Structures are given as structure tokens and as C-alpha cells.
Amino acid sequence: MEIAMNTSEAVMSPESTIENGVLAPVRDAVGTPLLAREDARMTCRNVNVYYGEKHAIHDVSLDIGKNEVIAMIGPSGCGKSTFLRCLNRMNDTIDICRVQGQIRIDDQDIYDKSVDVVPLRAQVGMVFQKPNPFPKSIYDNIAYGPRIHGLSNNRTDLDEIVQGSLQKAGLWEEVKDRLDQPGTGLSGGQQQRLCIARAIAVSPEVILMDEPCSALDPIATARIEELIDELRSNFTIAIVTHSMQQAARVSQRTAYFHLGDLVEVGPTEEIFTNPSHKLTEDYITGRFG
Amino acid sequence: MQTSTLIIVLLLLSSALYYLGRQRSLTVANGEARKLHSLPSYYGYYAALWCLLPALAILAIWNGFETKVITTLVVNGLPDAVRNVGDAKLGLIVNDIRNLATGGMTSVDPDPAMIAAAKHYADLRGISHAALAVVALVIASIGGFFAWRHIATGHRARNKVESIVKGFLLSSSTLAIFTTVGIVLSVLFEAVRFFNQIPITDFLFGLQWSPQMAIRADQVGSSGAFGVIPLFVGTMLISLIAMVVAAPTGLMAAIYLSEYANRKVRAVVKPMMEILAGIPTVVYGFFAALTVAPFLRDTGGILGLDVSSESALAAGLVMGIMIIPFVSSLSDDVINAVPQAMRDGAYGLGATRSETIRNVIIPAALPGIVGGMLLAVSRAIGETMIVVMAAGLSANLTANPLEAVTTVTVQIVTLLVGDQEFDSPKTLAAFALGLSLFVTTLILNVVALHVVRKYREQYE
Numbered sequence: 001m002e003i004a005m006n007t008s009e010a011v012m013s014p015e016s017t018i019e020n021g022v023l024a025p026v027r028d029a030v031g032t033p034l035l036a037r038e039d040a041r042m043t044c045r046n047v048n049v050y051y052g053e054k055h056a057i058h059d060v061s062l063d064i065g066k067n068e069v070i071a072m073i074g075p076s077g078c079g080k081s082t083f084l085r086c087l088n089r090m091n092d093t094i095d096i097c098r099v100q101g102q103i104r105i106d107d108q109d110i111y112d113k114s115v116d117v118v119p120l121r122a123q124v125g126m127v128f129q130k131p132n133p134f135p136k137s138i139y140d141n142i143a144y145g146p147r148i149h150g151l152s153n154n155r156t157d158l159d160e161i162v163q164g165s166l167q168k169a170g171l172w173e174e175v176k177d178r179l180d181q182p183g184t185g186l187s188g189g190q191q192q193r194l195c196i197a198r199a200i201a202v203s204p205e206v207i208l209m210d211e212p213c214s215a216l217d218p219i220a221t222a223r224i225e226e227l228i229d230e231l232r233s234n235f236t237i238a239i240v241t242h243s244m245q246q247a248a249r250v251s252q253r254t255a256y257f258h259l260g261d262l263v264e265v266g267p268t269e270e271i272f273t274n275p276s277h278k279l280t281e282d283y284i285t286g287r288f289g
Numbered sequence: 290m291q292t293s294t295l296i297i298v299l300l301l302l303s304s305a306l307y308y309l310g311r312q313r314s315l316t317v318a319n320g321e322a323r324k325l326h327s328l329p330s331y332y333g334y335y336a337a338l339w340c341l342l343p344a345l346a347i348l349a350i351w352n353g354f355e356t357k358v359i360t361t362l363v364v365n366g367l368p369d370a371v372r373n374v375g376d377a378k379l380g381l382i383v384n385d386i387r388n389l390a391t392g393g394m395t396s397v398d399p400d401p402a403m404i405a406a407a408k409h410y411a412d413l414r415g416i417s418h419a420a421l422a423v424v425a426l427v428i429a430s431i432g433g434f435f436a437w438r439h440i441a442t443g444h445r446a447r448n449k450v451e452s453i454v455k456g457f458l459l460s461s462s463t464l465a466i467f468t469t470v471g472i473v474l475s476v477l478f479e480a481v482r483f484f485n486q487i488p489i490t491d492f493l494f495g496l497q498w499s500p501q502m503a504i505r506a507d508q509v510g511s512s513g514a515f516g517v518i519p520l521f522v523g524t525m526l527i528s529l530i531a532m533v534v535a536a537p538t539g540l541m542a543a544i545y546l547s548e549y550a551n552r553k554v555r556a557v558v559k560p561m562m563e564i565l566a567g568i569p570t571v572v573y574g575f576f577a578a579l580t581v582a583p584f585l586r587d588t589g590g591i592l593g594l595d596v597s598s599e600s601a602l603a604a605g606l607v608m609g610i611m612i613i614p615f616v617s618s619l620s621d622d623v624i625n626a627v628p629q630a631m632r633d634g635a636y637g638l639g640a641t642r643s644e645t646i647r648n649v650i651i652p653a654a655l656p657g658i659v660g661g662m663l664l665a666v667s668r669a670i671g672e673t674m675i676v677v678m679a680a681g682l683s684a685n686l687t688a689n690p691l692e693a694v695t696t697v698t699v700q701i702v703t704l705l706v707g708d709q710e711f712d713s714p715k716t717l718a719a720f721a722l723g724l725s726l727f728v729t730t731l732i733l734n735v736v737a738l739h740v741v742r743k744y745r746e747q748y749e
């Protein structure tokens with residue numbers, strides 16, 4: 001069951017969005033559309049992110065449901081990656097970045113002082129824009145996470161984890177005979193599936209993907225999209241994409257970001273066929289992007 | 290006319306031709322630069338270069354042969370009695386004549402024949418200079434004039450000027466190569482003379498180094514032994530100590546600076562490192578000889594160890610400190626070249642910072658780090674000043690760092706300092722040592738560059 005809680009009071013007039021061809025700040029005009037879900041895997045409330053003085057994310061509240069694929073779309077620079085990186089505290093690695101608000105997983109605030117990022121990142125894994133296998137063998141790439149988290153007691157366990165992860169990522173058949181060869185020797189699409197397998201190997205509950213196909217050709221992209229659909233039964237996936245077709249193909253819900261605001265979130269079909277906000281409509285119909 | 294005046298005149302002449310050439314190109318094009326094949330300034334350069342280059346070439350050739358020709362003429366003019374005294378003595382006489390002619394000192398009181406010869410010499414020089422000036426100016430004018438006449442709308446001045454520019458660039462880049470080849474050949478030549486007197490196997494495999502040769506038969510204990518092994522062992526020992534200090538310290542400093550330090554710390558520490566790298570090695574030498582070596586000896590005394598006042602340890606430690614900035618800045622570069630995506634990948638899996646560094650960054654950067662270390666080793670091997678001042682001169686064949694040892698570079702210095710005969714094996718040994726040192730560091734550098742280059746390709 002989904003409850004729509006649109007706290008926005010002033011719905012912006014279409015004219016005020018674009019002044020003289022320049023996007024006007026919409027921060028005050030856009031409220032925080034919130035779809036609270038009962039089956040939420042992660043809940044975000046009033047998240048604000050700053051890079052030094054720059055306010056990159058404004059008061060975003062969003063739930064990520066269990067076993068759903070949620071797509072985040074929006075013009076580039078609107079803060080999709082920034083928001084995604086909040087979900088496993090990857091922004092901690094950026095000195096000037098500050099995050100405020102609440103992000104919970106299993107009723108635990110991940111930004112609480114008592115939380116250690118090491119198990120958190122095992123729980124919430126991440127796949128990046130450019131495939132980034134380590135310059136190690138295929139086997140060691142997958143085994144890296146289980147090793148640092150102590151997930152296996154012996155070599156047989158580890159072999160099983162590696163094989164299982166590669167199978168789930170649909171890469172096993174292609175690489176089973178050359179596990180000892182460098183991961184960097186694979187094709188771009190294979191490398192990205194290797195990175196997905198690497199993330200899966202530590203049995204995360206949520207997988208974050210930041211434009212995982214933007215460096216890939218259409219065929220490799222199609223394979224990854226199929227894979228995302230298969231993974232949905234076991235994992236919760238949040239994916240950032242700049243391709244609206246991709247969002248439409250793989251996601252159940254879509255969130256539209258604009259200049260650091262979450263403008264609208266809803267079932268993907270609805271967002272694409274009947275957006276409730278003018279900004280979303282403009283983006284989807286290609287008025288800007 | 291003096292050569293320098295002549296060059297200035299030629300430069301003025303060619304600048305005049307630059308303007309004339311430019312002017313003429315505009316004239317032939319009726320003032321419309323668009324009709325010309327090249328921009329007007331190219332026609333100017335074209336004329337100026339035709340004026341300048343042939344004249345300069347003549348100047349260079351002339352100066353190369355002038356002294357030789359004049360000397361031959363003067364010697365032929367000497368009385369037979371003076372001329373037939375043997376090559377060595379004749380050389381001295383010619384030297385005196387030259388000095389007399391230029392108003393300098395002579396080794397003996399000049400006799401009338403020599404004064405006449407000196408006058409002859411001075412006259413010939415005057416004539417030669419005047420002739421050179423005339424010839425050079427005539428050639429410059431002819432070259433400039435024909436180039437000027439050649440200028441027409443279809444004339445491809447730009448292509449010609451640019452090929453000359455290309456020639457200049459090419460010759461500058463080959464200069465370094467030729468210098469290297471020249472150095473190698475000169476060292477090689479002298480080394481071959483050395484090996485004619487001392488068998489190469491004695492040199493390469495001999496365990497004893499004592500280059501003092503008996504000058505008279507009744508001198509004792511100076512047979513001369515040219516075994517290079519003790520020197521190389523000393524060099525390796527000191528380099529090893531230096532690397533034991535510099536490699537971990539430099540690497541850890543680089544890791545700290547590139548992975549942990551915030552911007553403020555970096556802003557202070559990096560320039561400090563660079564200052565360390567800028568200290569002259571002779572100052573490190575003082576430090577080693579006057580502070581570190583006595584400290585080690587005293588400490589050793591307290592502990593009951595016998596530390597000589599000049600020890601491999603003192604030199605090695607200070608040399609290690611000297612190399613730290615070298616190692617750390619090279620490693621810093623390589624570590625920074627590891628793409629951020631690698632770090633993100635590891636952090637994204639929940640790796641801690643130190644796990645990321647140990648398991649991902651260092652392995653990815655390892656070939657580059659190894660390359661940097663090899664460069665540092667070749668630097669340590671070639672270092673001279675610190676070891677001259679702190680390691681001593683005695684060629685002990687030992688692996689004990691508390692004893693005095695000596696290195697290849699120190700021996701080269703001591704062999705060549707002071708008055709030398711350049712045909713004794715003692716002096717020639719310096720060239721053989723230089724050659725072996727050159728070959729060693731060359732191999733190290735080639736290996737290092739190869740490793741570094743291989744690493745560079747990895748992320749492309």
C-alpha cells in the first residue's frame with residue numbers, strides 16, 4: 001500500500017520554472033513529495049547535503065522499498081549521484097561533504113555516531129559509472145569483499161561464493177575457465193558485470209548503481225538491464241540513470257530530481273505517462289535535460 | 290675585425306634584409322598580402338636566413354682551421370736549428386711564440402728569432418681576420434641579395450623557413466645525444482688504454498684495490514692492485530643502507546601525504562620535502578662527517594662496539610635521508626596516478642582506508658614504485674660528496690657497516706685529484722671505474738624506465 005503525502009503547498013506555475021531560458025531556483029516552490037512505504041528497506045527523511053557552502057541536496061525524503069528497483073532521473077548536476085552516495089556513506093570520502101537528516105536501514109540511522117561504515121557498505125553495496133575492476137585476477141576481484149569481511153572460513157567456501165556471485169551476475173559461463181586472469185582484460189560489459197558480481201559477493205541487501213551502463217554499448221547495456229531485473233528478487237536496487245528508456249525498462253518506481261530537489265516520485269508508468277509536476281513533464285518530453 | 294664584432298655586423302645586416310625581404314614581397318604583390326603564397330614576414334625571414342646562415346658557416350669553418358694553418362706557416366718560417374728539436378720541444382716553442390704574439394708571458398727569455406716569429410704570427414692573424422671579415426660580409430650580401438631577388442608571389446617562403454626551423458629543433462635535440470655519445474666514447478677510449486696495461490679480468494674479479502704504483506723500483510708496498518670488487522661491495526653496502534632508510538620512509542611519507550593528509554598538512558609538508566631535496570650534497574656531507582659519524586662512534590663505544598670514525602653506516606644513513614624526498618615524490622606521483630575509481634571500488638565494498646591502501650592502491654602502484662626505487666638506487670650509487678666526506682678511503686672488502694669502506698665514485702675522485710700523469714694505470718683506472726659505474730647505472734635506469742612505462746599503459 002502506498003500513501004501519498006505531498007507536503008508541497010505552493011505548486012509552481014509553469015512560467016516560473018524557466019525565466020529567459022535560464023532555470024530559476026525551484027527550491028522554495030517545490031515541496032517534498034514523499035511516498036512513504038510500509039515495506040521500506042531504507043527510509044530517508046529531510047536529507048540535506050552540502051559541499052562546503054554549496055547546498056547540493058535540499059530536504060529530500062524518500063523511501064526505498066524491499067525488492068524494488070527505484071530509478072533516479074534528472075538533468076545532470078541535479079544531485080542524483082550525491083543522493084545515491086549518501087545511502088552507503090560514500091560521501092564520507094569527500095572531505096568537504098556534509099550530510100544532514102536521517103537515513104535509516106532496519107531502524108538504524110546510518111549516520112549515527114555508533115555506526116561503522118564497514119558493515120554498512122557490506123549491507124549496501126555499490127556499482128559505479130565506469131567499470132572499475134581491481135588490477136587483480138577475476139577470482140581475487142570477487143573474493144576481495146568476502147575476504148575483508150571474513151565471510152568464508154576456507155577455500156571451498158570462498159570458491160562457492162565466487163562461483164555463486166559470478167553465476168548471479170551472469171558471467172560464470174564466460175569466465176569460468178580463466179578465473180586467474182586479470183579482471184581488467186575483460187570487455188567493458190563483462191567488467192561491469194564483474195563489478196556487480198563483486199558487489200553481490202558480500203551478500204548486500206541493497207545495491208546502489210550510479211549510471212552503470214553509461215560507458216557500455218547497447219548490447220552490453222541490454223545484458224545489464226536483464227541482470228538488474230533478475231537481481232530484483234534477491235536485492236533492493238537503487239539505480240541512477242540518464243536514460244529515460246532505461247528507467248522505464250528496469251524500474252518499478254521513478255524519482256525525478258531537479259537542482260537538488262526531489263520533485264516527484266511515483267510508479268514508473270505514472271511518472272512517464274502522467275507526471276503530476278510540470279518540471280517532470282518538461283524533462284520527460286525533452287524540453288531540457 | 291674581432292669575431293664578435295663581425296657577428297654583430299652580420300646580425301644587423303640580416304635584420305636589414307628582413308625588412309628588405311618583407312618590403313619586396315609587398316611590392317611584388319602590389320601591397321596585397323593575400324596574393325602572396327606566404328605571409329610577408331616569412332619572406333623577410335627567408336632573406337635574413339640566407340644572409341646569415343652561410344656567413345656563419347664560413348665563420349665557423351674559418352675559425353676551426355685558422356690557428357692550425359697559421360701555426361704551420363710560422364713553424365715553416367723558423368730557422369732550421371730551432372725547427373728540428375723534436376715534437377715536444379717544438380710545441381713549447383710554438384706556445385711561447387703564441388704568447389709573445391698576444392703579449393703574454395714566456396717560459397724563457399725570447400731571442401730575436403722568436404720575436405721575429407711572433408711578429409710573423411701576429412701579422413698572419415691580422416691578415417686572416419681581415420680576410421675573414423671581407424669573405425663573410427661578401428657571402429652574406431650575396432646570399433641576401435639572391436634570396437631577395439628570388440621573392441615572387443608564388444614563392445613558398447613559409448615552407449622553406451619552417452624546414453630550417455625544424456632543422457634547428459632537430460639539431461638541438463640531437464645535441465644531448467651526441468654529448469652522451471661523446472662522453473661515453475672518451476671514457477671508453479681511456480678505459481681501453483687502461484685495460485691494455487691491466488687485464489680486464491684482474492679488474493673485474495680482483496679482490497684487492499690499492500692503486501698506488503711504484504714509481505721507482507726501490508719503493509716498498511706499492512705494487513698496484515686494481516680489483517674493483519671491494520669498491521663495488523662498498524658502493525652496494527652504502528646504497529643498501531641508504532635504501533633501507535629511504536625506501537620505507539619515503540614510501541610511507543608518500544602514502545601519508547597522498548591518502549591521509551588533509552590539505553593543510555600537505556601544504557606544509559610537501560614544500561619541506563622539496564627543501565630537503567634542494568640541500569646541496571656537500572652540506573649533507575658535513576652533517577654526516579661532523580655529526581652522524583661521531584655520534585655513531587660514541588654510541589658504539591658505549592655499547593662496546595668498535596665503530597670506526599668513518600663508517601659505511603654514517604654515510605649510508607645520511608644518504609638515505611637525502612634520497613627520501615626523491616623516493617616520496619616519485620611514489621606520490623605513482624599513487625596519485627591510481628584512478629580514484631579504484632579507491633571508490635574498494636571503499637564501496639566496505640574496505641577501510643588501510644585495507645584499500647594495502648590491497649588495492651599499493652599493488653596497483655607497485656610497478657611504478659619499484660621503478661622509482663630503482664632510480665633512487667642509481668642515484669645512491671652515483672652519489673659522491675657524502676661518501677667522500679663520511680665513508681673513508683680505505684678499500685676494505687667487508688659487509689660490516691661499522692667499518693670504513695670506499696666507493697667507486699670516491700676512488701675516481703681521489704685518483705684524479707692533484708697532479709697526474711695521464712698515462713699511468715693509476716690515473717687511467719679512474720676511467721675504467723667511470724665506465725663500469727656508467728654501465729651499472731645505465732642498466733638500472735633502463736630497467737626502471739621500462740618498468741615505469743609498462744605501468745603507465747595499464748590504465749589506458
Ligand SMILES: Nc1ncnc2c1ncn2[C@@H]1O[C@H](COP(=O)(O)OP(=O)(O)O)[C@@H](O)[C@H]1O
Pocket residue numbers: 051054056074075076077078079080081082083094
Ligand atoms: N566532490 C564534489 N565537490 C563539490 N561539489 C560537488 C562534488 N560532487 C558533486 N558536486 C556538486 O553537487 C551537485 C550535484 O552533483 P551530482 O550529484 O554529481 O549530480 P548528478 O549525479 O545528478 O549529475 C553538482 O552541482 C556538483 O557540481
Ligand SMILES: [Mg+2]
Pocket residue numbers: 080081082
Ligand atoms: Mg552523476
